[in-house]
Amino acid sequence: MEELKISARSKKMIQPAIVKYNGLIREIEKTGKKVYFLNLGQPDIATPPAFMEAVRQIDDDVLMYVDPKGIIPLRQSIVGYFKNYDLDYDIDEILVTMGGSEAIWYTFLTLCDEGDEIICPDPVYSIYREVAKATGVKLVPVETYAEEGFELPAKEVIEKCITDKTRAFILNTPGNPTGRVYTKREMDDISQLALQYDLFIISDEVYRDFIYDGEEFLSFAAREDVAEKVILVESASKRFSACGARVGFLATKNKEVYEGLLKMAQTRLSISYVDQVGAVELFKLEQDYLRAQLDEYENRRDTICEELRKIDGVVLETPKGAFHLLVKLPIDDAEDFIQFMLNDFTLDGETVLVTPGADFYFNEELSKNMVRISYVLKQEDLKRAAFLLRKGLEAYKSK
Amino acid sequence: MEELKISARSKKMIQPAIVKYNGLIREIEKTGKKVYFLNLGQPDIATPPAFMEAVRQIDDDVLMYVDPKGIIPLRQSIVGYFKNYDLDYDIDEILVTMGGSEAIWYTFLTLCDEGDEIICPDPVYSIYREVAKATGVKLVPVETYAEEGFELPAKEVIEKCITDKTRAFILNTPGNPTGRVYTKREMDDISQLALQYDLFIISDEVYRDFIYDGEEFLSFAAREDVAEKVILVESASKRFSACGARVGFLATKNKEVYEGLLKMAQTRLSISYVDQVGAVELFKLEQDYLRAQLDEYENRRDTICEELRKIDGVVLETPKGAFHLLVKLPIDDAEDFIQFMLNDFTLDGETVLVTPGADFYFNEELSKNMVRISYVLKQEDLKRAAFLLRKGLEAYKSK
Structure with a gap:
């Protein structure tokens, strides 16, 4: 045995x-x-009471499989939330996932084959590392330091990590575990490298709503230069204190990537209908x-x-x-x-x-x-x- | 671009x-x-009203992450359901998943590396094929025929499919899409091969409750000879007409496999709390x-x-x-x-x-x-x- x-x-x-x-x-x-x-x-x-209030109203006789992309009212609600940040997405560019974690899984699988590489900062969110091992992706770390507020190094330093196996960057802004909010300089560098070497940018912005000191909010999703290269990883968990409602999503303007992500999502038919009904109300909450x-x-x-x-x-x-x-x-x-x-x-x-x-x-x-x-x-x-x-x-x- | x-x-x-x-x-x-x-x-x-009745009673202030294994009341409820079938599992041998699909994902990833093989009947449930592609697993089909009621061929025929890359069999009994219920002869053959070649048996029994003509129910999980080799894939979706509640689970007595499955599950922290609360009541329903x-x-x-x-x-x-x-x-x-x-x-x-x-x-x-x-x-x-x-x-x- x-x-x-x-x-x-x-x-x-x-x-x-x-x-x-x-x-x-x-x-x-x-x-x-x-x-x-x-x-x-x-x-x-x-958790905002609107979540459970909507859930309690559910009166479907049969709890059915729903759209693998996510129910339409939820995707509409997310599109509305994005507008508050001047981010312009269509409901067919949004894919609802079981939390941000499933979003990471599907992104790694859609962009990478066994042995392909994704560049990330060191330190990095621990879940990325475990998902990388499970999916055969090699994470290539770029060192950052506490004393420098975990600022990304100069473009030339990051560039040295790029090989013919590199498929993407993964960044988390504002960052977990560092709290780092990337500056225009850092985002310019990553974007230029993405364009020059034809790489994707996986931008995990689940903490978008938590930026302090009146600091300006910068999203990779707002940049026109890399519009086709960005995959946004998002979640309801943190911003609405709804961790037990497993609702996250992906957003991308790249149709080929979206189709790839969707094929992954179709293998699980759909995510929780009840959670989605509750989450519709979360993304509608006033600013x-x-x-x-x-x-x-x-x-x-x-x-x-x-x-x-x-x-x-x-x-x-x-x-x-x-x-x-x-x-x-x-x-x-x-x-x-x-x-x-x-x-x-x-x-x-x-x-x-x-x-x-x-x-x-x-x-x-x-x-x-x-x-x-x-x-x-x-x-x-x-x-x-x-x-x-x-x-x-x-x-x-x-x- | x-x-x-x-x-x-x-x-x-x-x-x-x-x-x-x-x-x-x-x-x-x-x-x-x-x-x-x-x-x-x-x-x-x-869907049995007990599901939404339980859900409506939820009064947690904060919807929190819950145990990656699944909430304890749900695992207890599942253990109770199994007793109706004389299947004896402990709550720490049960891992709740987002539907049977996530259970398939985690099983393939835990048993197989890129290029490893799993033997399955042809025809097979379509989702296995897509998950196999995503996870780098090679499914090796054993032909079965409509005219023979999709009976598995003789042991010697199946044996020819085994290579040094083979890690497991995957079978679905009663079967989707065939409706086949495997007989003792078929299960004996698979079990003997599993023992002889040290292979796992992934037994997808989500339709266990739908066996007609008073036919005897046989589960791989009830066999002592392969107790350490069996991974049961289960779901609430079909048996309780609750497809939109994404609750499935895995059951195995193999501790190493369980730990492996759990590591996969930990990457997504937990599945929907609300769905789990509803599902507790489903698995408690009377026979x-x-x-x-x-x-x-x-x-x-x-x-x-x-x-x-x-x-x-x-x-x-x-x-x-x-x-x-x-x-x-x-x-x-x-x-x-x-x-x-x-x-x-x-x-x-x-x-x-x-x-x-x-x-x-x-x-x-x-x-x-x-x-x-x-x-x-x-x-x-x-x-x-x-x-x-x-x-x-x-x-x-x-x-």
Whole structure:
């Protein structure tokens, strides 16, 4: 029985820490310990009631398969949402997916064969790495540094990563895990390389609505030069605090790519009808809703940064977007520290959980003392969590 | 712009006819023509109200990511459903997926690397073929024949298909598109080969509850000899007429395989929470519910077979399970005939749509005059649809 083989690609895959700790936490919570979760991009903000209100109204006798592209009212609603950002898409350029994750899967499979390459920044969102292993895609990392706010290097440096196997760039702006919002300079460079070497740009903009300090919003989708090269990855999860409603989508003006993506989507017939009915209402929400979220998260960001700066030896750049930050801690082994915080540390019955940098880095050297902190809790909880982190670091160092 | 390349695997994929006609139909229905849909496995039976009743009760403030394995109440409910069939699974041997389709994706990816082989009968469920192309798996078909009720050939014939690249068999019992219910002889042969050559058995049993004529139910999952080799593919869609609720699952006692499947599932964090809450109630339904469905489909099967036998030149074997049949029509080109029925034929403003055999066959020669008929409509509609098919064939032949 022992000889049965599972695939090499499956063996290469890992449980990202953002997933791995879940089992552990359940055990720990059973002991009555309270854990502040700064490790997951799971906001504590209520899902807009419009979602469940629409769902409760469903009175179809038969819950049927629906259009693999997504139900038309949802695609219309998304088109309307885009107009707020001066992005002009037609409903037949939108493909609804089961969250942003399925969107990544289908994009990798449509653009790449086994061994083809996609260039990404290092650090990068952990799910890209696992999907790449599953689909046989090689991610080629371009190093970026905390001290430089994770700015992309000069065009010439990125250009050196391009080979005859390169098919695309994948970028996430505002970024998870970095909070980086790419500037015009960076986007110009990527676009010029995409044009020069005939590459696609996979632009994951699920955090589009979370850009702080009145910073200008720049989307690859708004650029005419690369209109045929851009594939937008989108999701309802973050912007509407609706992670459990698995609704994301892809948007592209490239018809050949769209047809390819659709063929992938047809293999699963359709995604949840009920979730789609709810999501129609989310994408229709007034801009006021998103502005209120933005204010809330900007305050949270300010709070967490202020509190973290009180800790000796912590290095961080204030991020410009999303709701994650990558922080350097005054320790040698972030994973060991996190285990300590979970298993050995407690203050008044409480502890805090963050994600090790290793989840996001190709370069292990750079990752060792880095953790990702997701500021998805209300400000008082963030203050308490940062305090626990400070006390935890003190206890850890005096072990 | 024209030079951008999408992947070869994407180019190899096709739109299965079960999907392709949808666009066409919408156009045709706009003209006021009524179409009887015998082309899709989409039953007209009401989804049990328990599903939406549970959904309407959801009062979570935040719709959160849930366990990638599936919420515990759903896995418990599934374990309970299995007990009705004397199948003994633990909740940690169940992985909830977005329909049976995602289950197929994850299984292929977990068992196979690029170029690895899975043996399947010809004809086969069309979605397997497209997922195989997307994941780089080579399906190796074993021919079966309408005249023999699609019985698997002798063990020695199947054995010849095994190479050092072979990783698994995939079988669907009761079968889509054939309605075949595998006998003990066939299952013994497959199991012996699996043991002898160390292969997995992917057993797609989504139609388990639809076995007619009091025929005995045999599951690969009930066999002790291959307990470690079996991966069950399951779905709520067919048995509970809940296709639009995208809830399927995998069940396996092989821990290494389970871990591999789970790593795939972790890349999408979780599936729809709302659908899972509804599905908890479906798998709890009394056996009476499923027995009533079985009676209904058995009557439908009898009706459609009786009506089809009235048509000159039609060849069919009465299927023992599922709700599809593969029928030989007295024509040379099923696809051309189907186009004719859609575009050129009408009787009192009505026509009928079936699926061409080409959607399911590797051997094009065998497929040319075959169509799949899904008896998913009530008996009076099936009678009318069969009548329209007869009249359509007459009109087509006298063109």
